[in-house]
Amino acid sequence: MSIEILFLVSLLAVLTYAQETGFVYNGFRSANLSLDGIAEITSNGLLKLNNDTNQQKGHAFHPYPVQFKNLPNGSIKSFSTTFVFAIQPPYASMRGSGFAFVVAPQSGLHGSLPGRYLGMFNETNNGNFSNHVFGVELDTFLSFEFQDINDNHIGIDLNGLTSVMSAPAGYYQDNGEFNNLSLISGQAMQVWVDYDGTDKLIKITLAPTNVKKPKIPLLYLIQDLSPIINENMYVGFSSSTNWLLTSHYVLGWSFSVNGEAQALALSRLPKLSQIRKKETSEVLTIGLPLMVLFVVLMLILSVVYVIRRKRKLAEVLEDWEREYGPHRFKYRDLYTATKGFRDQELLGTGGFGQVYRGILPTSNIEIAVKRVSHASGQGMREFVAEIISIGRLRHRNLVALLGYCRRKREMLLVYDYMPNGSLDKYLYNQPKVTLNWMQRLRVIKGVASGLLYLHEGWEQVVIHRDIKASNILLDAEFNGRLGDFGLARLHDHGTDPQTTHVVGTFGYLAPEHMRTGKATTSTDVFAFGVFLLEVACGRRPIKQGDMEDVILVDWVFSCWDRGDILEASDPKLRAEFVEEEMEFVLKLGLMCSHPSPSMRPSMRQVLQYLEGDLPMPELSYAGISSSALTFTHPEGFDALAMSCPSSTGQAFTHLYSAAESLLSGGR
Numbered sequence: 001m002s003i004e005i006l007f008l009v010s011l012l013a014v015l016t017y018a019q020e021t022g023f024v025y026n027g028f029r030s031a032n033l034s035l036d037g038i039a040e041i042t043s044n045g046l047l048k049l050n051n052d053t054n055q056q057k058g059h060a061f062h063p064y065p066v067q068f069k070n071l072p073n074g075s076i077k078s079f080s081t082t083f084v085f086a087i088q089p090p091y092a093s094m095r096g097s098g099f100a101f102v103v104a105p106q107s108g109l110h111g112s113l114p115g116r117y118l119g120m121f122n123e124t125n126n127g128n129f130s131n132h133v134f135g136v137e138l139d140t141f142l143s144f145e146f147q148d149i150n151d152n153h154i155g156i157d158l159n160g161l162t163s164v165m166s167a168p169a170g171y172y173q174d175n176g177e178f179n180n181l182s183l184i185s186g187q188a189m190q191v192w193v194d195y196d197g198t199d200k201l202i203k204i205t206l207a208p209t210n211v212k213k214p215k216i217p218l219l220y221l222i223q224d225l226s227p228i229i230n231e232n233m234y235v236g237f238s239s240s241t242n243w244l245l246t247s248h249y250v251l252g253w254s255f256s257v258n259g260e261a262q263a264l265a266l267s268r269l270p271k272l273s274q275i276r277k278k279e280t281s282e283v284l285t286i287g288l289p290l291m292v293l294f295v296v297l298m299l300i301l302s303v304v305y306v307i308r309r310k311r312k313l314a315e316v317l318e319d320w321e322r323e324y325g326p327h328r329f330k331y332r333d334l335y336t337a338t339k340g341f342r343d344q345e346l347l348g349t350g351g352f353g354q355v356y357r358g359i360l361p362t363s364n365i366e367i368a369v370k371r372v373s374h375a376s377g378q379g380m381r382e383f384v385a386e387i388i389s390i391g392r393l394r395h396r397n398l399v400a401l402l403g404y405c406r407r408k409r410e411m412l413l414v415y416d417y418m419p420n421g422s423l424d425k426y427l428y429n430q431p432k433v434t435l436n437w438m439q440r441l442r443v444i445k446g447v448a449s450g451l452l453y454l455h456e457g458w459e460q461v462v463i464h465r466d467i468k469a470s471n472i473l474l475d476a477e478f479n480g481r482l483g484d485f486g487l488a489r490l491h492d493h494g495t496d497p498q499t500t501h502v503v504g505t506f507g508y509l510a511p512e513h514m515r516t517g518k519a520t521t522s523t524d525v526f527a528f529g530v531f532l533l534e535v536a537c538g539r540r541p542i543k544q545g546d547m548e549d550v551i552l553v554d555w556v557f558s559c560w561d562r563g564d565i566l567e568a569s570d571p572k573l574r575a576e577f578v579e580e581e582m583e584f585v586l587k588l589g590l591m592c593s594h595p596s597p598s599m600r601p602s603m604r605q606v607l608q609y610l611e612g613d614l615p616m617p618e619l620s621y622a623g624i625s626s627s628a629l630t631f632t633h634p635e636g637f638d639a640l641a642m643s644c645p646s647s648t649g650q651a652f653t654h655l656y657s658a659a660e661s662l663l664s665g666g667r
């Protein structure tokens, strides 16, 4: 039905029947009620007695007084009223206070209280016969104060809230059977109030809107209302809210004096459907907002996560880096390859950073990613340039440096992955698998040829600076490959290497390197010599003893001095080696680790000796005492960067003993 027709019909109904004898409202769209408090008329014509403000009252009265008495004997006329209402609680089982149909001396009950007083009375006037208020309460709250029978009843109130008579909500079928009704069901229900002025009989009847007016009323009370109802009275509704917000709606209302109230046109009443809550609404009213909140939260979190991840993985590329094109890896790729630098992918931790295993996303190539923290920002450009140069080195005994990635001060170096790990695993600490002599010789030859390539075979001289067993990696065929160019330095052929602060690992540092701070090919040869002894003896270059540390070079030297160099051979080999070869390697190791750089062979010579192309000269330490072999403690070098031979703990011990010897040497 269109709004206009509804309007006309309502207007017509009001006009034709709106004399003092009665009125009918089939919806309140065009009604001229006097409202106060929180009562309002909704846009679709419902009389809403209360809104969502708690502890408030709402009143709606017919604007003109009704004449109840004009009879000479002073008794009041019969009257009849009917209305359709609905009570909607916020949640199915929660009950606010109810509302009442009232006949009162003024429209609006001044001074009345909300909550359990239903907007009708207050503490002082409740029950006082001077009130002149007749009410029919639809009570949904159990107030012991007013002797309520339950929280779902209808009661007749005369001047006070303690009902004269009340009954649980429900209706009788014509056969006398009683049906319970729940006032807060949200369903529309109809109430009839009939007063017979002759018999002084009040009848209250309740029924759902789909049930005809029951013949048997719910409440039936003989009571003369003449002392209560004055000659001219206002009729209307009084409602209130407590802290539980319950909505009270009146859909239609009809009233008549001296005759039965005109029946309401139920089909024309405004619809509750758009605001009626279904039984499942409890889930929806609580659940839905929570779900929406949850979803929104999840969305926000995932957006934050995506942004943070994006920012985290974003490339920080400087102009000068663009020329390195293919050598520069994307951080995102390395992050994915190493599964976010997960601990499970950690291959090892060295003095210069952690090494992770990874698989490149697109090519599926296995790589090892080394994270180096590079403290100074300025040297970065030169550092990267060197990395790139080194990246161009290609030799089958070098671990190929595939490229790099730079992030702020963090440097990621990407190497070929070496499935068999580093050599030191097979030499010390009671290894599960050790290498036999043949394999060791092959590794030695491989490393020698790799080092020769670095020193002489390339356009520039490359000083490795950190040759040691833990930097020798084994490929799938157990070929030794020189890895870890984190410390490597380049200089042009025929020029002098720059003096830098001393880097390397204790036990592998040539004496003159410590003195001058200059790394040369010769200092690499020294470290290579120590490495040879390591492989042949299966011992660390510095072994911590009870009294003092045993220096491997000194110890082998003393064995040789005693004429029993084979005593130094690795017991794990169980004498399964060619004695001449073992002796040869040990002597070559001593020769390379000679304290005087001029006495050391070049890598070219070393390789020739190893290949048997050149006979090795007799080892001669003429004029050098065993003690002179010990690391002479240099004076006046300031910075000493070290990588640790195996574990950090040991590195500290070495550092500590170095500092100690520095102090004692200074005195």
Ligand SMILES: *[C@@H]1O[C@H](CO)[C@@H](O)[C@H](O)[C@H]1NC(C)=O
Residues within 6 Å of the ligand: 037, 038, 039, 040, 051, 052, 053
């Ligand atoms: C309730 O109605 C009163 C009176 O009309 C009004 O002042 C108040 O803002 C309303 N509250 C809500 C929540 O609608």
Ligand SMILES: *[C@@H]1O[C@H](CO)[C@@H](O)[C@H](O)[C@H]1NC(C)=O
Residues within 6 Å of the ligand: 032, 033, 034, 063
């Ligand atoms: C509405 O009611 C008020 C009294 O509450 C009255 O003054 C006014 O004239 C009425 N308006 C109409 C259109 O009936």
Ligand SMILES: *[C@@H]1O[C@H](CO)[C@@H](O)[C@H](O)[C@H]1NC(C)=O
Residues within 6 Å of the ligand: 109, 110, 111, 112, 121, 122, 123, 124, 125
């Ligand atoms: C109670 O209501 C009456 C009018 O109905 C009023 O005169 C009186 O002041 C009210 N009392 C309080 C305490 O509000």
Ligand SMILES: *[C@@H]1O[C@H](CO)[C@@H](O)[C@H](O)[C@H]1NC(C)=O
Residues within 6 Å of the ligand: 124, 128, 129, 130
């Ligand atoms: C009832 O109210 C009247 C006037 O408001 C007052 O004079 C009277 O004392 C009250 N009676 C009781 C019992 O409170």
Ligand SMILES: *[C@@H]1O[C@H](CO)[C@@H](O)[C@H](O)[C@H]1NC(C)=O
Residues within 6 Å of the ligand: 150, 168, 179, 180
């Ligand atoms: C009606 O409600 C009363 C209590 O309010 C209960 O004892 C009775 O069993 C109910 N009857 C039906 C048919 O639900």
Ligand SMILES: *[C@@H]1O[C@H](CO)[C@@H](O)[C@H](O)[C@H]1NC(C)=O
Residues within 6 Å of the ligand: 071, 072, 073, 074, 075, 197, 198
């Ligand atoms: C008062 O008069 C009316 C109409 O004459 C009558 O119906 C009613 O019974 C009378 N009431 C009393 C109490 O006499």
